[in-house]
Amino acid sequence: MMAAYVDILKNEFPQIDSELFDYITGVLGSGGSDFEDAEDVFDAIGGFLQDVGDKNEDDIREICFQMFSSLQLTKCNSGQQQMLLDTPVQLSQVSADTASSANEVQGIWMVRRNQNTTVDAKKLEKAEAKLKAKHERRYEKDSQKTASPLVLEEASASQASSKKDTRVDSSGKNRSYDVRIENFDVSFGERCLLQGTELCLSSGRRYGLIGRNGLGKTTLLKMLASRSLHVPSHITILHVEQEVAGDDTMALQSVLESDSVREGLLKEEHLLNAHIANGTSDGLESVRLSEIYAKLEEIEADKAPARASVILAGLGFSPKMQQQETKEFSGGWRMRLALARALFARPDLLLLDEPTNMLDVRAILWLENYLQTWQSTILVVSHDRNFLNAVVTDIIHLHSQRLESYRGDYENFIKTKEDRLKNQQREYEAQLQYREHIQVFIDRFRYNANRAAQVQSKLKLLEKLPELKPLEKESEVVLRFPDNFEKLSPPILQLDEVEFYYTPDQRLFTGLCVSADLESRICIVGENGAGKSTVLKLLMGELTPINGTRHAHRNLKIGYFSQHHVDQLDLNVCSIELLLKRFPGHTEEEYRHQLGRYGITGELSTRPVASLSGGQKSRVAFAQMTMPSPNFYILDEPTNHLDMETIEALAKALNIFKGGVVLVSHDERLIRLVCKELWVCESGRVQRVDGGFDEYRDILQEQFRREGYL
Structure with missing residues (x-):
């Protein structure tokens, strides 16, 4: 049977001072149920035990672990009843101010010290304060947990809109498929992600949106997809974000249904043919049917199943899988299905968020080839350097709460960005040198009466110069895996x-x-x-x-x-x-x-x-x-x-x-x-x-x- 903490204390520290013994047993006896782990016990009494004998910190931690275990055993056996101590223990006086700030947290046992005690008074006060603070923090944490559930922040966007653009858009006369959003902000909760920036997407170009983790790339896509940022109403948007819901629909049919125009024409054709077959036609159905057939031929509706099958096969769906019901697929395959639906539907603006995450190398290679011939606009967030080099025509770099555009693929972006930084650094150094040159003249002739007019002129010139800002550089990302271990001999x-x-x-x-x-x-x-x-x-x-x-x-x-x-x-x-x-x-x-x-x-x-x-x-x-x-x-x-x-x-x-x-x-x-x-x-x-x-x-x-x- 495990020894009680009182016995552990006596056995390990036979020379312990009686006052200190009373204090430690009082703390452990009354507050035992509040200790969450052995580290709490060490925080409360470890400092005193180190002064008692010649034991090192590791030994003290081990003893505290034994005491914590005995407390847990006592709690289980006694139903958390308080232990009767061998000596009386008093609750030290706690000031009213402190008690009220802690919401009257109780249960910290302390011995009232007399002037002759051998215990270090300052250390004891420090330990008591530390233990009391721990109780207060735990009380506050518990109160927060019970007070309110986790509430996640929400994203929001705002922009300065032009009355002219709004009027043109509402009139239906805007036939351009370019997207231009000026002077807009995007926030997530209280954090500002983008401020006073602009986004320009030219129709038919493929943009790669890049930037550090947590800066707002995914949030920006969501703001566009929800039209919280103004995109002309005639431009269709598809955001591949959610996996396809599982139901009885076959995978191939699910992809075909994503083309709402084709599906609508086919349903109308079926309905009109039913009316004609039932003899309920008023003569106009035949005219409308001719229009529908012409439209179906124009969009090559008869080739749709083959095109959908090619997309699914490229993304890894075998002929057998294409005939399976969507509910039979895992989440990863349903995400592939969502991507296939978007590719088949061919929206005017396709938004992709890390599309390669759900794909293997084979499917990524196919997608690269497929998107290279994409006719409408793409905005893709991707971390895959090779994918961006193969697919995009432009890079949009999100940093410092703004967007900067670069023509070309990712490798061209790296080169252009480095050139820009070099030019900015040279410009900064030239401006700095020019300022220093003016300042040297001012300092040299500041008290020369003959040069007073020139000095004043130089001072005014210095004041008119634009504010000199040092070059903004993104901090380097460094990861390190600890490897302080011994070499192992094979086989491993x-x-x-x-x-x-x-x-x-x-x-x-x-x-x-x-x-x-x-x-x-x-x-x-x-x-x-x-x-x-x-x-x-x-x-x-x-x-x-x-x-x-x-x-x-x-x-x-x-x-x-x-x-x-x-x-x-x-x-x-x-x-x-x-x-x-x-x-x-x-x-x-x-x-x-x-x-x-x-x-x-x-x-x-x-x-x-x-x-x-x-x-x-x-x-x-x-x-x-x-x-x-x-x-x-x-x-x-x-x-x-x-x-x-x-x-x-x-x-x-x-x-x-x-x-x-x-x-x-x-x-x-x-x-x-x-x-x-x-x-x-x-x-x-x-x-x-x-x-x-x-x-x-x-x-x-x-x-x-x-x-x-x-």
């Missing part, structure tokens, strides 16, 4: 002749043989459903092989990043609380430092996780994954939602890391920067491609040509 991790299936009639892998060590930088690619995530779970030991064996070094410590990491985060707490719950026993400063390694700093770390952007949530997941300092990382689609600067930083961090890395990714940039080995998961096998990503890309291009998708 391997699968030997593994057979695995979820159902016996569908064998996923047979004779699977793969291995990895601390030097490995392996990327696994393949179509969705080929088993990439299953291979990762077999490597981690989350899944047990039906046959064959998994070998793992006894000191192997794996960190896992799931592509569904957001689903595993508690969205109702802040990032600091998230780490506290998962890894108790650290200080708030340590949690802040850990989050800061991944760019979650300042007020970001105290905001509810639900209010963070997708990329910021990914960073929180990285902070959580690396907290225990693993020596091997298994990453499943780690780049989803990350901005390009963070992807570059992630690649650098993985290259510097001294442990092993196996990742599943569709991001060509990350694969090229990090991976030394490329494994292709296909047809129940995992094969190494010696030519790397270039060879894999060539294989896919050849498949497209053979299947007629290019």
Whole structure:
């Protein structure tokens, strides 16, 4: 049976002063039910125990852990009854002001000190204040939790509208498909995301919207889609945001139904033919039918099923899947279906938010080729550098609460931006030098009566010069994976002749043989459903092989990043609380430092996780994954939602890391920067491609040509 905390205190500190003994047992005895963990016990009494004997901090923490455990056991056995102490304990006088500010928080036991006590009075007062403050914070936190549920902020937009543009738009005479929105603001809650900026989209051009995580790219798309920002009413908009709702409709039919014009004409044709067949025609139906047939021929309605099928096939839907009901698909496939519907409907303005997140490399390559011939306007948010280079004609850069446009693809944007920054720096230095030259003249002749008129002239000139602002540079993104661990000797991790299936009639892998060590930088690619995530779970030991064996070094410590990491985060707490719950026993400063390694700093770390952007949530997941300092990382689609600067930083961090890395990714940039080995998961096998990503890309291009998708 575990010893009571009184006995632990006597045994570990036989020389303890009686006054201090009374104080500590009083605190533990009366406030035992308020301690959430051993760290609370250490905060309350650890400082005194360190002064009693020669024990170090780790020993004291261990003793506090034993005391906390005995308190929990006492609470369970006694139904939280108060323990009767061997000596009387008094409640020290608490000032009325302090009590009222804490909403009369009670239950802190303290001994009334006499003048002859050997206890350090200042330290005791400090400990009492610290414990009392902890009670107050806990009381406030509990009050907040019970007072109101989490309320998420909402986005809003405002703009200066032109009466002329409004009049032209309402008259129906505006036939232009260009979008021009001037002098508008976008906010999210109290935070201003865009201020006094403008957005110009020329019809038929393809724009890539880029910028750091959390600056408002997704919010801007939502404001356009909802027409909170003014887009001419005759311009049709489609925003691929929500997955298709699952019902009895077949996938192919769901895509066909997205063309509302075609569907309306077909329904009207069916109705008119029914009237004619029933003999209820008034003679005008035949005329209208002729008009409908002409319109159907004009929009090539008869070719629609074939076009819809090609789009679905390009996005990975087999002929069998195209005939499946939408309710049979997972969320990821329903998002692909939503993208297929948008591509088929061909809106005047297509808004895409991270379209490559839901796709494998094969589907991304097909989408790149398909969008290159897109006739109307596209505005796409994407972190995929290669995708932007293949698709867009213009870049819109969101930074410093404004939008800046650049002609050309992403690589051209990088070059042009660097040239602009160099020119701005030269201009800034020239202005600075000119100011200094004037100031030198003023300082030299300030008290020279003969030069007084010139000095005054120079002073006025200096005042008229525009305000000199230093060059605005975005801070560099730096990620770091801790690697303070010992080197492990091979074999580290391997699968030997593994057979695995979820159902016996569908064998996923047979004779699977793969291995990895601390030097490995392996990327696994393949179509969705080929088993990439299953291979990762077999490597981690989350899944047990039906046959064959998994070998793992006894000191192997794996960190896992799931592509569904957001689903595993508690969205109702802040990032600091998230780490506290998962890894108790650290200080708030340590949690802040850990989050800061991944760019979650300042007020970001105290905001509810639900209010963070997708990329910021990914960073929180990285902070959580690396907290225990693993020596091997298994990453499943780690780049989803990350901005390009963070992807570059992630690649650098993985290259510097001294442990092993196996990742599943569709991001060509990350694969090229990090991976030394490329494994292709296909047809129940995992094969190494010696030519790397270039060879894999060539294989896919050849498949497209053979299947007629290019």
